Amino acid sequence: MNEQEFLAGYDPRDYPAVAVTVDVVALTIREGALHLLLVRRGAPPFEGHWALPGGFVRPEEDLAAGARRELAEETGLGGERLRRLHLEQLASYGVPDRDPRMRVVSVAHLAFAPDLPDPAAGSDADEALWLPVSALASRQLAFDHARVIEDGLERARSKLEYTPLATRFLDAEFTVTELRGVYETVWGHPLHPGNFHRKVLSVPGFVESTGASTERGGTRGGPRAKLYRAGDARLLHPALLRPAREETVR
Amino acid sequence: MNEQEFLAGYDPRDYPAVAVTVDVVALTIREGALHLLLVRRGAPPFEGHWALPGGFVRPEEDLAAGARRELAEETGLGGERLRRLHLEQLASYGVPDRDPRMRVVSVAHLAFAPDLPDPAAGSDADEALWLPVSALASRQLAFDHARVIEDGLERARSKLEYTPLATRFLDAEFTVTELRGVYETVWGHPLHPGNFHRKVLSVPGFVESTGASTERGGTRGGPRAKLYRAGDARLLHPALLRPAREETVR
DNA sequence: ATAAGTTGTTCTCAGATTGAGTTGTTCTCA
């Protein structure tokens, strides 16, 4: 039997039925707090519970494309803003009974976006909203999405260390203080302004000057800040390591 | 319709047929060189080509369990050695036409093992072998496995920086020089022995002394080396960063 | 037995990086 003959006699239905979904942990920063996109499920299972945006991957689409499509559908996002959004694969979740319907393997993705408009509810969702991650504990989430979100947040925190992706939470032009704000809200603690400034400018390719400054000083005073845009580095060398927390102590 | 009614009337066959496989990038160090486990495919598609060990995930098994099972089947590995092996999820690959038979999403895993015996061919494989990664370029690999391996190698290199997983390439007791050997072969360049020694012993929880020493000196002379075992840290703080390569230069 | 060479471990020291704080100036708000 050669390869052509084999494929001709092949029946996909002989294989165990598994469904593949894509889910998205979409993060943004609003009013100085880290927010997460959630949708309320409009159909069983977990009807009425909050869940990550996502759904079944379509036969002809790539995993990343499916994640981007689901995000677009459930946020009403499109065009330039959708294109600028950072999307990466996070991990896959496939515990056999994680979905009561059938065996479902979910390929979770992680997205970073600048402050986006309030979401428009899509076909599968009654509602959608940006929820501060600090308010997550009080929500009952569908499936194993609490775990997925935890993994996504930890991935986000660590990505800020060695990649320039913090800039993806900001508009094309930003100040060093705004960039520091991203680190502070994602990491959850304040950083030394002077040292952060020195470090950011010293890492090759992290940011590049636009030559311009902000139109006005800060809301509570202070000089106009210089504007920067993201540089061309894809990895930060040396990295911006977060200060060691208690874990280090032995 | 409540949730029970919904599930009763649910037919998994309504969803698009997707198959999920698990593949394993299994790495070990033999004779000072990084080796990778490959199997020769005994059936179409890609019959006769070399591929990563792997196969369809079974209906009742977790993804990681499937990866461990496939590895066991195709190496004849079992018991203590299989249990000590480090296994983590790498990434999922789901480009629509990556498998000519049907839509297949592969959840790739990454394994680190101490020098293992030569593999025993399993049911799906004519042959299996540990191939030096330096010899990969000359092989024609099945599916997108070349890409998966690339991703696995990069993940392995970076994991050595901030986790103590280098110890998983060694037996329970090892010398600092052996540990340095792991870093040198995975990273592909020599490290300063004195500085490496200082660094390893200064990172809390990386290694702990057994109090014992090797029975003999090195094969070409030198004193007996002290023996260590893996400590209880799961993350290295501060990390052992690999020296910046050319990428840093801008 | 001795010599020659190798290697594990510790030390030294200069240069770079970091953490913490200070200064000067520019801006907003009351």
Added chain:
DNA sequence: TGAGAACAACTCAATCTGAGAACAACTTAT
């Protein structure tokens, strides 16, 4: 107009890193 805020630059000590030297403990070869 004055008080407070904050961007940006600087200082300085403590720590970390890279490079090399020292030295004792071991090997193999003679």
